[in-house]
Amino acid sequence: MIQRKSPEAERTLEERLQEFQNVPLLHEDDREWDMGEANLHALAEHILRYGIAAHLADQPHYRVFSNMNLHYQPRFPRVYVSPDVMVVTPLVAQPDALRSYHIDSDGPPPVFVAEVLSEDTAEGRDLDEKPYIYAMTGIEEYLLVDIDGRSLPQRLILKRLQPERTWQDEHDADGGVTSRLGFRVIFDTDGQLRVVNKATGRKYARPDEAEARIRALEEELAHLKNAASARDREPS
Structure with a gap:
C-alpha cells in the first residue's frame, strides 16, 4: 500500500512529482478472478473499449487499448500498470503494432483511463494506488466503474485531474459521466454499460x-x- 503524508504535512507539487519519479513502485501482478466476476468484468471492459473506439474513429490520432502495460516511470522501464481501458495519442509510426506503451518514448501520458472494479482490486489497487499513480503521471481523466454497486457511492465516477495533481470526482444527474473527449458512459435501461455520443445522443x-x-x-x-x-x- 502506498503511504502518503497527512494533508497538514503535504509537500509541494514539485516535491511530490520528484519523489514519484525517483521511487520505483511495484508493477501490477496477475489477477485471480472469480469466474462470474471475470465475465462481468470482461463484458464491461469490452463495451468501454469498443464504444470509445467507435466514438473516436474519425480522430485517428487517438488509440484505444485495453489491458496494455503502461510503463509510467521512464527511469524504471520495468515498472508498469495495466489499465482496463486507456486512450493515448502515440507518437510512433505504427501505433497499432504497440505491445506496451512507454510514456515519453511512445508518446505522452494517456488522456483517459478506466478501471472496472472488482472485489479484489477495489479496496487497494484501483481506489488507492492507481489514483495516486495516474495523478502523478498526469492522466487527465480516470473512470471508475462499479458494476455491482458495492464499492462506490455511485456506480460510475469520473475523476478529473486538477492543477495540483489531485482529483475532483464528477458524475451527471442521471448517474452517468461525461468525458471531455465528447462521449458519455451510462448504465442503460438493460443494466449494462453503454457509451453514448454526448452531442448527438447516439448509442454506440x-x-x-x-x-x-x-x-x-x-x-x-x-x-x-x-x-x-x-x-x-x-x-x-
Whole structure:
C-alpha cells in the first residue's frame, strides 16, 4: 500500500512529482478472478473499449487499448500498470503494432483511463494506488466503474485531474459521466454499460450488438444474391 503524508504535512507539487519519479513502485501482478466476476468484468471492459473506439474513429490520432502495460516511470522501464481501458495519442509510426506503451518514448501520458472494479482490486489497487499513480503521471481523466454497486457511492465516477495533481470526482444527474473527449458512459435501461455520443445522443453498439448486426446484414445480402440469381434463371 502506498503511504502518503497527512494533508497538514503535504509537500509541494514539485516535491511530490520528484519523489514519484525517483521511487520505483511495484508493477501490477496477475489477477485471480472469480469466474462470474471475470465475465462481468470482461463484458464491461469490452463495451468501454469498443464504444470509445467507435466514438473516436474519425480522430485517428487517438488509440484505444485495453489491458496494455503502461510503463509510467521512464527511469524504471520495468515498472508498469495495466489499465482496463486507456486512450493515448502515440507518437510512433505504427501505433497499432504497440505491445506496451512507454510514456515519453511512445508518446505522452494517456488522456483517459478506466478501471472496472472488482472485489479484489477495489479496496487497494484501483481506489488507492492507481489514483495516486495516474495523478502523478498526469492522466487527465480516470473512470471508475462499479458494476455491482458495492464499492462506490455511485456506480460510475469520473475523476478529473486538477492543477495540483489531485482529483475532483464528477458524475451527471442521471448517474452517468461525461468525458471531455465528447462521449458519455451510462448504465442503460438493460443494466449494462453503454457509451453514448454526448452531442448527438447516439448509442454506440456493444460488441455483441455489432456482431448481431453484421450477421443480419450478411443474411440480407445472401437473400438478395439468391433473389437476383433466381431472376437470372427465369426464361426471358
